[in-house]
Amino acid sequence: MEKKVSLADVAIFTDLTPAELAAIEQFIEFTTFEQGVDIIQEGSEGDDLYVILSGQAQVRRGTLDLSTLEAGGCFGELGLLSTQVRAASVTATTRLEVGRLSRQALDTLMDEQTALAKKLYRNVGKVLRDMVTDITDTVALLLGNNARQLRTEVEVRTNGVVNIAKAGTKLRALLPATVDGEAVIAATLDRKAVSLNRSIYASGRLEPLTRTSMEGSVIYRQSVGLMLVEAGHMLSPPAKLGIGPSLGFAYIIEVIDAGGRDLKTLASQLAAMMKQLVAEDRPIRRERRTVEEARSQFLDQGWDMAARVLHSSRNSSVTLVSMGEIYAFEFGPKAPSTALLEHFDLDTRSDTLLLYFRDEELRATDPVQSQVPNHLARQHDSWLNALGITSVGNYNDACVSGEVSQIIRVAEGFHEKRISQIADEIVSRSPLPRIICISGPSSSGKTTFIKRLSVQLRVNGLVPRTLSLDNYYVDREKTVRDEDGEFDFEAYQALDQDLMARDFNALVAGREIRTARYDFASGLSNPEGGPLTSLGPNEILMLEGIHALNPELPVEQGHRVFRIFINPMTSLPLDPVNRVSVSDIRLVRRIVRDRHQRCITAADNILRWPSVSRGERRHIFPFQRLADSVFNSSLIYELSVLKVYAERYLLEVPQDNPAFTTAFRLRRMIAHFVAIYPNHVPPTSLLREFIGGSGFPEH
Template identity: 45%
Template sequence: MQREVRMAGKTVVVSFAGQRRQVLAGTTVWEFFREFWGEVPLDVLAALVNRRMVMLDFPLRGLQVELEAVRAGSRLGETVLRRSAVLLLLAAAAELYPESRLVVGQSLGGGYFFSWHSQLPLTQDVVTSLAREMERMCQEDVPLTRSVITLEEAEAAFRARGEASKLELLATHRSSTVPVVSCGNFLDIAHGPVAPSAGRVRGWDLALYEDGILLRFARNGKQELLPLWPQPKLFATYRETRQWNEAVGIAHVGSLNRACLSGEISEIIRIAEGFHEKKIAQIADAIAARPQARVVLVAGPSASGKTTFIKRLGIQLRVCGLHPVGVSLDNYFVDRDKTPLDEEGKPDYESIEALDLPLFNEHLKALLEGKTVAVPKYDFVRGKRAEPERWSTLKLEPGQVLLIEGIHALNPRLTEAVAEESKFRIFISALTQLTLDDHNRIFTSDSRLLRRIVRDRLFRGHPAVRTLEMWPGVRRGERRWIFPFQEQADVMFNSALVYEPAVLKIFAERFLLEVPREHPAYTEAYRLLKFLAWFVPVFQEDVPSTSILREFIGGSAFEY
């Protein structure tokens, strides 16, 4: 642990675990924890100092400090553990295969996929040797060290290592210093805290996957990993998006920033939107090529752009001679007093049991048989189904297809009365393939979170703090009700746009600054602000009115 020179005569009052203790200013978090516990527990990876996440070598300063330990089993602890394991892998690769290059990619199979760039073929022996080197570092408890160097020193170091992606990222860095983290001889830009040493990095595994390496992680602080289930459709979607990015010359944030400053971004926006339109047209063609498919099911997580996607898909279906008819699952909610309860005893509106499945399946079957059904209307004010006289009738005419959107759309139970050949399933999400640089990925869910923060603040009257409070619950629902069924889709649509963080930055930064520093959500707001600081902003004028991004920033040609 690094030690800071104590500030003579100055003390800090530290509030931790319900106690208040006075220590010398400059005392590190590690030293405080060691004095508090006698020995720092192995599952303590980092800390929150006044709700900002820091490494354990962080010096405590100021008059008063609110301190929390970040443990491996927590959500924040998982991010530290993953970042630390990535650092170990990159250090192992630099040590064993210095002429080769690993490039981080998508989240997959409970871990991160890395592509292998080398004249040396990637084999199981290579993967095994990397895992053994990582295990050696863990057994020897090799330190993971953070430091701050000048911008010029950082550029010189990365230039000597041939790290072009990091040099491009630093080209628009406006601080005179750069935080870096090292393990052995490997140096990286520090985009967040890592564990103090390799011995605390547990619950990981390396696997050969397709033509790359999968670094997998355990969850909730456990060391045993779940079985690896192949996800060929998701992997193919990631690959397709990476090819789109390569086609426009944008693989990481540094190249995006360069395009923003050069003026190329206008053309990149048009090409990115063109890829979207082409893909939507291909999906419509696939539906039209299956005349027996009369039910189109669209599922996706929050802020994936489902509403705009469906409207654009509807246009392309009409081009193919089909007429989509929407059916809202909201009208099939059970009465509020019959809604299932979650673990906390609160109504779980995201549960599939919150829907009247028998009635919905009965109506689907009747519609496909050419019958007329009375579609119920749900009264959300009273929390119960409206009177029958307020219901509407629906009949599926020749050339029409039912378009059903919802979080449960791909769950077989929702449409169990419908023959498989009558269904066409679509999964949509914002699966960003943009990375900060070759070694630092962007959380896939961050794209959706930023979209939702902007939309909620602009059009729903919800401040960023409320969106951030709700987000963990939203994510839990997605993991339970959406993602387990994504591989059952006939086709996946990636709604991410390579340029969108640069546009969202203008809105999101302003709204995140409204989050009070004393609020628990400030930890996440602070992280997102640091992330957005790497982007050169882009004004929205070049974003087409039919873009999925318009659903979140306004100015859409569609009505919502």
């Protein structure tokens, strides 16, 4: 039988006399809500108190059920004190009879019966006090003995200055709003990247992050990606979107369902909705869910790929982020709110939707005029779809199901087929090229690619002769310097152009010469210190180096040049918002190779990486559009293998080292992948360049 109560049974009215209750009733509006009706909605403003006389209601924040209210309960108490943004929604789960007392009615009561109004205010205060006490007791019970160790004040060190802060203070309140004109979007607390919405309860070192820093850029881009997917969901009809491969300067956006719009219309409406979200300054929330709750949430959103990632989760709970109705894996901290996410642009190129980040240096490297990278990314995705692998979750499931060997065979077969195609493209050129220029960023796999391409060229009757541009550096003391006054070995001007022109012209003319050699130990160039080299009728010169595609390189039209760009271009998503960065893949490759083979620590490589990336943006990526052919060096399974080595190497980075922030993030990234033992990797694989054991000779 349904429970019914009178006003006298409600906590805030229990000590009122019958006369006082009769007076209060004159100011209360009695009403009924049918099952399923929202009485208050999360995010809306309100100043009404509701008391339940019969029925039940559910309190929910986002998709998380917080509590069930029954007859005699009340909600909205804080609204009587001041107009509040509702922190949760309350929905009638049965037919609900309530009494509603508005703050306006209470103000009138205060004017007419001041003593009674004050008594009511005191009772509301008691109810709120009891709620806080219950919460405190619950927290103390959960903490156990640790509750006695909590401090009321903590020391916070920022830029060498120690300040005292109240325990529980939001990090946002302890940092400046801007640094050098750039908005602070996150922070590092004891070298770990964290959200500005986080509270501090222990002493530590706190530093701001802006979008111009390496880790700040990652956080900013992921936050904007979340906003884009939310904006698509908010359109009517909704557009289903996903973050695709990164092109460095922009993300390719995967349009799963445009909702009947053409691409330009979709871009325009999305941009307008994203600007609206920025103007609304929505908070980006973190919510801890059980694995089962998170899986249910993802399935409700139609995100099967995200639900599958949880199959291999070691934890019983997971953190999700949201700024509205769409929830995604946290995969690292996000900006505290959408007002900080104003630096973006949406554009279309042919049949591609691109999300830019208003970085002028990166925008200048835009290679999409040729559309080659996007074409290869889609080609790569097509065979992954054929394998049924569209996400990290699918991939892990396949590995656990015993399909590792098949995945590796197909991935390596894709590489071999593409290398064979490039060799065929070279041979089919008329007249036959005499010089092949090969370029790519750090750890793209150039060394193994050249060896495998050489095999395919020999199959076609050509004999390649490889020449590294690294041997054509000018003497170190003549090297140009960068803006910091350091030698800029990645600048094109660091190469001896006259010496290159001499040797390239002589070789193409058929003369035998001694090529140049650069001694990195002494920093001196020896113009004739290399081996005797010549090009016969069936021989072809392969030039390798970061500047091999630079149009200023002294190779002439008469040399009949074929240009190749190599780079990993594709990676798997965890969910439609979070995709593994190909730049991170290259960094992990480099960390493993250099620690494994060259005794260079992970910390040293991480600290060097921003400079390496800056050089790539200036001297490599701007010229990839000039390539006659592009090779995508991604291997779907490589992080599973690299993880075997990288996990330990990244753990070697001490927490007081500036590289720890990136090392910690990379550890979290590779944790999502099932490990594969290295003996599965073929000796001719490009991956062997980084883990060792290559079947090709070193020289």
